Amino acid sequence: MTKIPNKYILTIVGGERARERAKERMExxxxxxxxxxxxxxxxxxxxxxxEILAGKVGYEKEEE
Numbered sequence: 001m002t003k004i005p006n007k008y009i010l011t012i013v014g015g016e017r018a019r020e021r022a023k024e025r026m027e028x029x030x031x032x033x034x035x036x037x038x039x040x041x042x043x044x045x046x047x048x049x050x051e052i053l054a055g056k057v058g059y060e061k062e063e064e
Contacts (some may be wrong), residue, residue: 003055010052015058017048 004010019057025031042050051057 009059014048017057018044
């Protein structure tokens with residue numbers, strides 16, 4: 001969890017990215033993939049977490 005420092009932020013970032021991926025897929029004319037249970041190997045959330053681990057998705061800490 002060096003890329004995202006705590007589980008709460010990881011959950012928020014993961015959910016936002018999953019929604020973005022579903023929206024992108026629908027804009028291309030496809031159906032959004034299920035988030036968790038799916039016949040294929042990678043679910044949408046697995047893909048999102050792989051992006052986070054690869055450093056493709058991150059977050060910026062807001063200054064208060």
